[in-house]
Amino acid sequence: MSGRLTIVGIGPGDDALVTPEVQAALDQATDIVGYLPYVARVKPRPGLALHSSDNRVEINRSRHALEMTSQGRQVVIVSSGDPGVFAMAAAVLEAVDYGDPAWRDLDIRILPGITAMLAAAAACGAPLGHDFCAINLSDNMKPWSVIDKRLRLAAEADFAMAFYNPRSKSRPDGFGKALKTLQEICDKDRPMIFARNISLSDQTIQIVPINEVQEDMADMRTVVLLGSSQTRIIHRDGTPLIYTPRSVEK
Amino acid sequence: MSGRLTIVGIGPGDDALVTPEVQAALDQATDIVGYLPYVARVKPRPGLALHSSDNRVEINRSRHALEMTSQGRQVVIVSSGDPGVFAMAAAVLEAVDYGDPAWRDLDIRILPGITAMLAAAAACGAPLGHDFCAINLSDNMKPWSVIDKRLRLAAEADFAMAFYNPRSKSRPDGFGKALKTLQEICDKDRPMIFARNISLSDQTIQIVPINEVQEDMADMRTVVLLGSSQTRIIHRDGTPLIYTPRSVEK
Numbered sequence: 001m002s003g004r005l006t007i008v009g010i011g012p013g014d015d016a017l018v019t020p021e022v023q024a025a026l027d028q029a030t031d032i033v034g035y036l037p038y039v040a041r042v043k044p045r046p047g048l049a050l051h052s053s054d055n056r057v058e059i060n061r062s063r064h065a066l067e068m069t070s071q072g073r074q075v076v077i078v079s080s081g082d083p084g085v086f087a088m089a090a091a092v093l094e095a096v097d098y099g100d101p102a103w104r105d106l107d108i109r110i111l112p113g114i115t116a117m118l119a120a121a122a123a124c125g126a127p128l129g130h131d132f133c134a135i136n137l138s139d140n141m142k143p144w145s146v147i148d149k150r151l152r153l154a155a156e157a158d159f160a161m162a163f164y165n166p167r168s169k170s171r172p173d174g175f176g177k178a179l180k181t182l183q184e185i186c187d188k189d190r191p192m193i194f195a196r197n198i199s200l201s202d203q204t205i206q207i208v209p210i211n212e213v214q215e216d217m218a219d220m221r222t223v224v225l226l227g228s229s230q231t232r233i234i235h236r237d238g239t240p241l242i243y244t245p246r247s248v249e250k
Numbered sequence: 251m252s253g254r255l256t257i258v259g260i261g262p263g264d265d266a267l268v269t270p271e272v273q274a275a276l277d278q279a280t281d282i283v284g285y286l287p288y289v290a291r292v293k294p295r296p297g298l299a300l301h302s303s304d305n306r307v308e309i310n311r312s313r314h315a316l317e318m319t320s321q322g323r324q325v326v327i328v329s330s331g332d333p334g335v336f337a338m339a340a341a342v343l344e345a346v347d348y349g350d351p352a353w354r355d356l357d358i359r360i361l362p363g364i365t366a367m368l369a370a371a372a373a374c375g376a377p378l379g380h381d382f383c384a385i386n387l388s389d390n391m392k393p394w395s396v397i398d399k400r401l402r403l404a405a406e407a408d409f410a411m412a413f414y415n416p417r418s419k420s421r422p423d424g425f426g427k428a429l430k431t432l433q434e435i436c437d438k439d440r441p442m443i444f445a446r447n448i449s450l451s452d453q454t455i456q457i458v459p460i461n462e463v464q465e466d467m468a469d470m471r472t473v474v475l476l477g478s479s480q481t482r483i484i485h486r487d488g489t490p491l492i493y494t495p496r497s498v499e500k
Contacts, residue, residue: 016274019364021266058496084371086496090379093493097484104486110372114269114362121334122360129340131400133383133409141497146408150381153407157400159383234347236354243343246308246336247391 003069005106007089009082009113010041014199017114025076025111033065034078034088042078056140058088062095066103082115086136086164116223117162120195124205125234126243127193127225132160137167137174144174148181155185160244161226166218175224176215182226186210191233191242193225194218207233207242253319255356257339259332259363260291264449267364275326275361283315284328284338292328306390308338312345316353332365336386336414366473367412370445374455375484376493377443377475382410387417387424394424398431405435410494411476416468425474426465432476436460441483441492443475444468457483457492 006025011017026032032042036052044050053061061077069075079087089110096103121128133154139147154161167175188211196204196219206217210226218224227244234241256275261267276282282292286302294300303311311327319325329337339360346353371378383404389397404411417425432440438461446454446469456467460476468474477494484491 011269014271016271017269017362019261019267019269021264024266082368082372084368084376084378086380089372089376090493090496093375093379093482093484093491094495096491097482097493104484104491108491110375112267112364112368112372114364115368118332118334118362118365122332122339122362125343125360126334126339128334128384129343130336131383131385133381133404133407135381143498143500146498150407150409153403154383157383157403157407158396159400232343232347234343234354241343241346241354241358243340243347245344246340248393248396250393 003072003074003106004109005065005069005075005077006109006111007077007079007083007092008111009087009115010038010078010080011114012081012116012119012199013197017119017199019113022111022113028074029076030074031068032076032078033061038078038080058091059095062092063099065092066095066099066106069106070102079113082113083110084112085115085134116164116198117225119198120193120223120225123195123198123203124193124207124239125241127227127231128160128162129244130160130228130230130246132162134162134164136164137178138165138171139174144177147178151178151181152185155182158228160228160231163224165220166222166224167215168220175218179213179215183210187229190229191227191231193242194222195225196222198223205239207240253322253324253356254359255315255319255325255327256359256361257327257329257333257342258361259337259365260288260328260330261364262331262366262369262449263447267369267449269363272361272363278324279326280324281318282326282328283311288328288330308341309345312338312342313349315342316345316349316356319356320352329363332363333360334362335365335384366414366448367475369448370443370473370475373445373448373453374443374457374489375491377477377481378410378412379494380410380478380480380496382412384412384414386414387428388415388421389424394427397428401428401431402435405432408478410478410481413474415470416472416474417465418470425468429463429465433460437479440479441477441481443492444472445475446472448473455489457490
């Protein structure tokens with residue numbers, strides 16, 4: 001049997017957000033490869049090998065998956081959210097690009113998933129309801145100056161924004177720096193949304209005017225959204241609804 | 251029984267991309283509301299009323315759904331892709347914001363779906379694998395000057411880009427105008443991707459250097475992606491793979 005590599009998005013956490021297409025790929029796999037907490041979401045069964053690895057070893061993990069695929073295995077790489085959004089698909093293609101030329105002709109498929117920003121947006125309304133951007137706030141793989149420039153241009157374009165990887169133990173200061181830039185250039189009551197453990201039973205959503213935001217409101221389990229200048233809040237009993245209108249006045 | 255309004259994303263077309271959470275909402279509905287081709291994707295059954303409407307009547311459709319919810323119905327509004335990305339969630343919240351104050355206390359849920367740009371990206375690799383933006387190219391509800399400004403700032407930020415609603419019968423010129431701006435400011439071999447009928451049996455993917463793009467490559471059934479300056483193409487037998495690397499050189 002010829003090998004196949006399928007890179008799948010398992011959504012933000014709740015199995016009810018895993019597409020049937022992804023579930024079918026998991027059911028047909030011989031090998032599951034990925035970061036430990038994502039592999040742990042796959043139900044073990046006879047004949048299925050689980051290969052967990054640590055964070056930050058994406059290229060090694062990709063090569064391992066490509067080698068097993070070359071050997072005829074049915075390999076599935078699991079990514080949180082969508083594999084194409086700050087996740088494993090780009091890492092695997094980078095490994096193919098610079099790796100064994102024979103890997104180019106492998107059967108490689110990428111199956112989309114529900115990415116964190118869209119699950120977070122749905123949980124509080126439609127804050128990304130008009131033009132928006134997604135920025136990875138980690139400076140592990142790009143200079144901070146690139147992040148700062150993108151934040152300023154995105155604000156000038158009046159995009160709503162989604163921020164992935166806002167803050168971690170190894171990067172405690174990054175979100176604070178981004179926040180300082182955004183507090184300088186955005187109107188002070190611009191709503192910022194902190195969505196933590198999205199789709200899980202302990203999900204929390206906080207909506208905070210940007211001038212009242214503290215940097216420790218974000219951690220590695222948080223996706224952060226920021227409204228555009230047009231974003232509106234509908235107050236009501238309980239959690240408000242927040243949305244960015246579809247129109248900009250002519 | 252008290253009413254509930256659920257706004258769901260049914261993905262780009264293939265039922266294998268509908269999440270179990272959305273399927274459950276469809277199965278429990280008394281009323282399905284939406285644009286005709288999306289309502290047509292819901293299987294009829296006894297006790298289920300289907301309310302189709304034309305395009306461009308989003309606010310009327312939202313009010314109708316909110317009224318039925320007030321009367322105790324289990325109403326589901328179907329959106330293509332994700333309801334929070336250029337779709338029905340913002341329209342419904344706008345109707346709530348400016349409508350009957352009692353609507354604010356209705357039980358309103360939004361369930362995410364696979365949005366077109368992420369399905370299109372997955373079909374050709376990981377072109378949105380690093381920072382990116384999503385822009386609606388329709389100027390029905392915003393001035394063209396806003397679109398033009400956003401395109402220029404997004405290029406300066408070196409975002410990969412996704413364009414929704416690039417061109418329609420009533421707006422034959424919009425995509426050509428956007429293309430002209432982008433051809434002026436992007437390097438001439440920047441890859442542009444035309445993903446048509448994404449996830450369906452007649453899906454097509456074209457990857458074209460931006461200086462060779464013709465405006466009629468896009469229509470209403472196309473989502474258009476554009477790489478950043480860093481985006482790479484992996485040539486091989488068959489369709490190439492395209493990805494935007496996770497890193498920017500320090």
